Amino acid sequence: MLLVEKMQETNFSPAEQNLVDYILQQSTAIDEQTIKEIATATFVHPSTLIRLAKKLGYQGWSDLKTAFIEEQRYLNSHFEAIDPNLPFKQTDGLLTIAQKIAALEQTTIEDTLSLLHYDQLKKATELLDCAKEIKIFTSNANILISQDFALKMRRLKKRTAVAEIIGEHVYEAHSCEETTCAILISYTGENHMLKQILPVLKQQGASVISLTSIGESTISQASDCNLSMTTRERLYSKIGNFTTSTSICYLLDVLYAAVFSKNYHQNLTHLINLGEAFDKRTSTSPVMEEPPMALLQFTDSFLPN
Structure with a gap:
């Protein structure tokens, strides 16, 4: 609130x-x-x-x-030129709509960045880096957004999963341990299902990172650290969850990048090794083409002199 x-x-x-x-x-x-x-x-x-x-x-x-x-x-900042709930009009042409959505997403990222606090981001990064398991609890479209984050984290050998089955969240919360870091994503910060599993996660000793709107909420106050997403949309009188989805994607990308940076050289070498061994895609575009000895070129620049 x-x-x-x-x-x-x-x-x-x-x-x-x-x-x-x-x-x-x-x-x-x-x-x-x-x-x-x-x-x-x-x-x-x-x-x-x-x-x-x-x-x-x-x-x-x-x-x-x-x-x-x-x-x-x-x-009173950022969204002066565009309405996050009704970002385009019925009379707008296709390219005008495209331009307005682009402006909306750019503004949303700037808005979300303005809400990031170093101490909270640092703590979230440390909790994720130290966790042996990462479990994401959310609902609806946020589940789909979270799946990409989980996939990228698994490529860094971080065991990460999204609780997807409706009705199983409490059971999955009970399976968490002290070495688990739970990520709770809720725009309002008052999602009933997430409030139900909060005491379970605490009882199990899991650490909790939350992504919520600004202001006081049950979930943000009960978390070990909280990252605020852009808070501009009404609950339902809107065209779509444009700013909320963009903000969550950005925050999850920031968390992934922050964890990646903790072991930058090791993670980069690992991903390039896997790519060279298993990614057999080809392309006629010179932009996509991987140069010979890609691993050597990448790793040499990060080795100490």
């Missing part, structure tokens, strides 16, 4: 509600205002700001203010 939504749905005293209305109206302008200035403008005692922050789950006004400003700046 976004902080703005939480402010709109929480029951406040008249003084607190007056303060909330002011904050929502001023938006990022409160960044330049002191507690005393805001209290004076809203005719409340300064302690009301602290009470409001604690009612919303923050330690104090400074924490609430920082979270609110960060959320507002995110919501």
